[in-house]
Amino acid sequence: MAVDTLVFAAITxxxxxxxxxxxxxxxRQTKGSDDFMIAGRRINPVVLALSYGAxxxxxxxIVGFGGVAAQLGMGLVWLTVLCIGVGVLIAFIVFGKKTxxxxxxxxxxxxxxxxxxxxxxTFMQRAAGLVILVGMPLYTAAIxxxxxxFIETTLAIPYDTALIAFAVIVAAYVILGGLIAVMYTDxxxxxxxxxxxTIxxxxxxxxxxxxITANSALDAMSSMVPxxxxxxxxxxxxxxxxxxxxIWITMITTMVLGVGIGVLAQPQxxxxxxxxxxxxxxHRAVMVGGPFVLVMxxxxxxxxxLTNVWFMQTQGMLAVEASGGNVDTVIPNFINSAMPDYFVIIFMLALLAAAMSTLSSLFHTMGTTIGYDLNVRMKDSKPSIRAIQAGTVLMIVVSTIVAYMMPSNIIARATVMFMGLCAAAFIPAFAYALYCKKPSLFAAKASLISGTVSWFLWTAFVHSSESSVLGLSQAxxxxxxxxxxxxxxxxxxxxALPISAIVLCVAHFYDRSIVDSPERETDLS
Known part of the structure; x- marks a missing residue:
């Protein structure tokens, strides 16, 4: 189905x-580093909720996990449950307020x-920054x-052109306007x-x-499972x-837990x-964020x-087969073949919005990381907006290069990898910092390092989806x-997440036992 190029161009x-x-x-509202970095600490709760959700x-x-759902079924709805329960309620109430x-x-x-x-x-700041810079370009490239x-499928323009245009447009307002611009546009x-x-x-x-008819038709297709x-x-x-x-283990541990829990320690x-x-x-933001995540x-x-029903009725094939075996193109193909022209344009804008909102946040996070967190030298050092802007440009280039190098069927997997890495590296130390009055630096270091290392080792040598691609285990x-x-x-x-949590607990009590020991008190006296 061809989209009316003139109408689409005008709306876009x-x-x-x-x-x-x-x-x-x-x-215009960015007057200093606080405005650029954290929007001046004065963002409206509705803007917070929509920006967080977007x-x-x-x-x-939408595209990656929607395609995976076309392949594996509605069991992924359990991820929606965790996204609301963990990604909104726990994230906002338990983590958000203390943060x-x-x-x-x-x-x-x-x-x-x-x-x-x-x-x-400064070790914790720089180590967290390194984890971000290693993992976030992978997620950014997936977005x-x-x-x-979708642009390539809808408008029949070269993939390279669409990729570069995306990066350039988002980069423009992130580099100039900082987090205020990011959250307003989000x-x-x-x-x-x-x-x-919704449409x-x-x-x-x-x-x-x-x-009823659609769900019954999908249920009747169980005999067609490849x-x-x-x-x-x-x-x-x-x-x-x-x-x-x-498949059950993959769906639950990778899709549901990987994203549902990983969201708690996403830096952006x-x-x-x-x-x-x-x-x-x-509290007010929760009332907007919950319904938003539910619908999305x-x-x-x-x-x-349900795309399987459509493609079977119209082309005699399952959705993934009709999309050339690439789950990342299932949703774009369905929109273009099943929906009227006007909705293709609406959905095009929705998908552009989804990509741009996340990209802007990731670009901003990577820019602040490389321009500030890795350069911090003293306790009272102030962020340099120019350094952050330069770092943002660098990481945009890096992310675009990574996108060119990544294989097909990668969007959902790359998302899960980054969220899993953040969960293992950050969640225990993050929660510990928020709720312990006197957190142990030794325990935090041990947790961050053990979580990161164990995640990498399992990814490189055990989890076949990644280990087979990386080739280290084979070599x-x-x-x-x-x-x-x-x-x-x-x-x-x-x-990796349980290892990180257990190591933190053990290191906490070990550190406390040394600090509180009679020998330590004698040494101090």
């Missing part, structure tokens, strides 16, 4: 004009800066790919995403004959895979809690499986995974 021009205007507003829910959720309070108390302006000041350690693939983009996904759900069920997937435990698109089967999300003036703003993820994980041990099934499909977060 209006959209970009509004985005540029909001970026300019952010630029940053959290990107093209990886805001400690951020204001310590005058922290980034997530690594908060860790560094809570522990009084770039998701948006570029709020608009979040509203567009909400409208687009998508309504039209999908309308074209498939209604909710042989390889059936052998791995898949039972259909409306049911969970067999308990503890390879945590810094948003430091952008509001009081805890009441965070719930629609993607519902429409994804050293002659096998793609050093452990037999089912360990090869157990996501690293299930191993």
């Amino acid at each position: 021009a209006v959209y970009l004009a509004v985005i540029i205007f909001l970026g300019y507003v952010g630029y 940053t959290f829910i990107s093209t990886s959720a 805001r309070e400690l951020g204001k108390k310590t005058d922290a302006v980034t997530f690594p800066d908060l860790l560094g000041k809570c522990y009084g350690s 770039l790919i998701g948006g570029a693939r 709020a608009l983009q979040g509203a567009i995403m909400f409208i687009g996904m 998508l759900l309504i039209l999908t069920y309308t074209y498939l004959g209604g909710v 042989e390889a997937l059936a052998a791995s435990g898949m039972t259909g698109w409306t049911s969970m895979p067999d308990f503890l089967s390879p 999300l945590a810094v948003r809690f430091m952008s509001v003036k009081d805890n009441r703003s965070i 993820t719930g629609v993607a994980f519902t429409v994804g499986p 050293i041990f002659g096998v793609s995974s050093v452990l037999p099934m089912p360990w090869g499909v157990v996501n690293p977060i299930v191993i």
